[in-house]
Amino acid sequence: xxxxxxxxxxxxxxxxxxxxxxxxxxxxxxxxxxxxxxxxxxxxxxxxxxxxxxxxxxxxxxxxxxxxxxxxxxxxxxxxxxxxxxxxxxxxxxxxxxxxxxxxxxxxxxxxxxxxxxxxxxxxxxxxxxxxxxxxxxxxxxxxxxxxxxxxxxxxxxxxxxxxxxxxxxxxxxxxxxxxxxxxxxxxxxxxxxxxxxxxxxxxxxxxxxxxxxxxxxxxxxxxxxxxxxxxxxxxxxxxxxxxxxxxxxxxxxxxxxxxxxxxxxxxxxxxxxxxxxxxxxxxxxxxxxxxxxxxxxxxxxxxxxxxxxxxxxxxxxxxxxxxxxxxxxxxxxxxxxxxxxxxxxx
Amino acid sequence: xxxxxxxxxxxxxxxxxxxxxxxxxxxxxxxxxxxxxxxxxxxxxxxxxxxxxxxxxxxxxxxxxxxxxxxxxxxxxxxxxxxxxxxxxxxxxxxxxxxxxxxxxxxxxxxxxxxxxxxxxxxxxxxxxxxxxxxxxxxxxxxxxxxxxxxxxxxxxxxxxxxxxxxxxxxxxxxxxxxxxxxxxxxxxxxxxxxxxxxxxxxxxxxxxxxxxxxxxxxxxxxxxxxxxxxxxxxxxxxxxxxxxxxxxxxxxxxxxxxxxxxxxxxxxxxxxxxxxxxxxxxxxxxxxxxxxxxxxxxxxxxxxxx
Numbered sequence: 077x078x079x080x081x082x083x084x085x086x087x088x089x090x091x092x093x094x095x096x097x098x099x100x101x102x103x104x105x106x107x108x109x110x111x112x113x114x115x116x117x118x119x120x121x122x123x124x125x126x127x128x129x130x131x132x133x134x135x136x137x138x139x140x141x142x143x144x145x146x147x148x149x150x151x152x153x154x155x156x157x158x159x160x161x162x163x164x165x166x167x168x169x170x171x172x173x174x175x176x177x178x179x180x181x182x183x184x185x186x187x188x189x190x191x192x193x194x195x196x197x198x199x200x201x202x203x204x205x206x207x208x209x210x211x212x213x214x215x216x217x218x219x220x221x222x223x224x225x226x227x228x229x230x231x232x233x234x235x236x237x238x239x240x241x242x243x244x245x246x247x248x249x250x251x252x253x254x255x256x257x258x259x260x261x262x263x264x265x266x267x268x269x270x271x272x273x274x275x276x277x278x279x280x281x282x283x284x285x286x287x288x289x290x291x292x293x294x295x296x297x298x299x300x301x302x303x304x305x306x307x308x309x310x311x312x313x314x315x316x317x318x319x320x321x322x323x324x325x326x327x328x329x330x331x332x333x334x335x336x337x338x339x340x341x342x343x344x345x346x347x348x349x350x351x352x353x354x355x356x357x358x359x360x361x362x363x364x365x366x367x368x369x370x371x372x373x374x375x376x377x378x379x380x381x382x383x384x385x386x387x388x389x390x391x392x393x394x395x396x397x398x399x400x401x402x403x404x405x406x407x408x409x410x411x412x413x414x415x416x417x418x419x420x421x422x423x
Numbered sequence: 424x425x426x427x428x429x430x431x432x433x434x435x436x437x438x439x440x441x442x443x444x445x446x447x448x449x450x451x452x453x454x455x456x457x458x459x460x461x462x463x464x465x466x467x468x469x470x471x472x473x474x475x476x477x478x479x480x481x482x483x484x485x486x487x488x489x490x491x492x493x494x495x496x497x498x499x500x501x502x503x504x505x506x507x508x509x510x511x512x513x514x515x516x517x518x519x520x521x522x523x524x525x526x527x528x529x530x531x532x533x534x535x536x537x538x539x540x541x542x543x544x545x546x547x548x549x550x551x552x553x554x555x556x557x558x559x560x561x562x563x564x565x566x567x568x569x570x571x572x573x574x575x576x577x578x579x580x581x582x583x584x585x586x587x588x589x590x591x592x593x594x595x596x597x598x599x600x601x602x603x604x605x606x607x608x609x610x611x612x613x614x615x616x617x618x619x620x621x622x623x624x625x626x627x628x629x630x631x632x633x634x635x636x637x638x639x640x641x642x643x644x645x646x647x648x649x650x651x652x653x654x655x656x657x658x659x660x661x662x663x664x665x666x667x668x669x670x671x672x673x674x675x676x677x678x679x680x681x682x683x684x685x686x687x688x689x690x691x692x693x694x695x696x697x698x699x700x701x702x703x704x705x706x707x708x709x710x711x712x713x714x715x716x717x718x719x720x721x722x723x724x725x726x727x728x729x730x
Binding site for chain 2: 233409
């Protein structure tokens with residue numbers, strides 16, 4: 077099954093070429109508003125990677141994208157398209173906020189894991205209905221996870237009537253023991269940056285997922301189901317059960333986005349905090365070729381773009397980066413197919 | 424029921440239809456695309472782009488009818504991107520749709536800021552003229568409905584789409600490439616061409632749906648599609664991939680929304696009504712209320728070389 081290294085290199089070329097092409101198209105947009113593309117891109121790069129504050133911002137924004145990217149990729153590996161990460165992470169973050177506040181006076185060694193698990197558990201539970209419907213009735217998970225996104229928003233809005241502090245859209249502050257420490261506590265260079273240890277958690281989840289997928293029996297089964305459910309079933313793998321576990325695990329990982337925001341940043345759940353990182357996770361998984369390492373890199377890249385937008389906002393509307401991200405996606409999937417075809421011809 | 428109660432009921436009915444118009448246009452668009460075998464989750468983005476298209480057309484030409492044309496054209500343009508990526512290059516249809524949705528959000532904001540210098544809304548533009556229709560337009564309660572040319576256009580397009588899909592050779596061919604592209608190809612049909620047609624039709628229809636939003640409000644506001652593209656997708660499923668069915672589902676969803684607006688601030692939790700379309704869709708998809716079966720080859724790229 078192992079491809080020659082030349083082919084692997086050619087495949088890695090896809091995402092890189094997609095980024096390059098997107099930057100070229102983006103240059104057209106910059107020129108259209110009367111600015112010099114090279115100057116703008118240089119300014120963006122300097123603002124993003126030229127100082128510790130910028131790097132802190134990028135890594136802080138990359139953390140949730142790592143979680144959602146890994147979540148979506150785990151689904152993909154099992155042959156499932158989880159468009160529901162957005163809803164799952166909202167429900168998860170809300171649960172973490174409520175539990176972290178309700179049990180606020182518990183000691184940290186108890187409160188911390190309970191809050192974290194509440195977030196993961198609620199998010200996993202939110203992935204369960206689409207998983208069951210897929211496994212038991214063959215209902216397509218794409219539509220069901222999209223529907224669950226909207227149900228999640230309405231549900232949290234409803235529960236907010238009881239859980240939100242008076243005249244706000246956020247929950248009560250969580251207990252000190254539930255909080256995740258910020259980088260500035262250890263590295264003074266990150267003073268004032270919201271970057272927190274959730275980043276380490278995200279990297280750990282990435283490593284764990286790599287281990288799960290390629291070093292365990294379950295991971296092997298999961299990938300087999302993803303490649304061909306019928307072949308996997310013939311080989312004696314319980315396909316429905318694998319789907320259910322995979323989608324719930326995917327949800328649990330997405331739920332960790334709440335850890336970054338609720339436990340690492342704000343200290344409470346706030347309505348509308350996520351701003352689409354669940355959807356962007358799909359792009360991250362795609363660009364990272366569903367590989368944990370690729371996802372970490374892709375998450376940093378997308379985060380750099382999104383912070384880069386703020387850096388140049390006074391000269392070019394920051395929405396330029398949303399256009400860039402979209403173009404990267406479209407080029408990446410197109411180039412992927414083209415490269416696959418080239419490889420097949422050579423083989 | 425007394426007279427004023429009757430008028431309130433009529434006004435409620437009119438509101439239901441008005442809410443349903445953009446849903447129906449987008450849902451019928453989605454139906455045309457999926458019947459041809461191409462998933463189109465980009466309806467949301469195309470609605471948004473169509474709304475901006477109408478606004479720009481009406482703004483620069485000073486004529487709402489030009490706005491209508493530009494809205495449809497912009498919709499077709501966005502759909503063409505989807506068609507090139509998924510039909511010509513055979514890349515993943517869901518991901519391409521999501522990419523277009525993301526692009527639509529960025530692009531509309533970018534243009535809003537560059538042209539109107541605002542991050543939230545455009546300048547005011549003309550809405551469509553109201554027709555009097557010899558007294559129909561001044562009927563109590565229903566007047567705003569009958570007087571609106573877009574309502575008639577939408578009703579006409581829904582019926583037309585249904586007839587085209589089920590009563591014409593083109594419709595039969597479109598459905599055949601969505602059900603069994605290999606068989607269609609053996610009969611000498613061009614699968615890519617037919618699929619592209621389906622996708623482009625969905626762009627035109629959803630673009631007009633976006634035009635309704637902007638024409639109704641007489642301006643463009645950031646994110647004004649507000650998830651309607653996904654409701655349309657749900658309606659397409661509940662309507663079992665038929666234009667009339669999708670339109671009926673849109674009316675049901677529109678009714679729920681009108682009810683929500685009516686009940687606002689009366690101590691009834693709105694959120695459960697808000698969830699209803701999505702829950703109904705999941706139930707229908709699960710096969711509890713009659714099985715909803717998507718076109719057999721939907722989502723699968725057709726690659727003649729592989730066969």
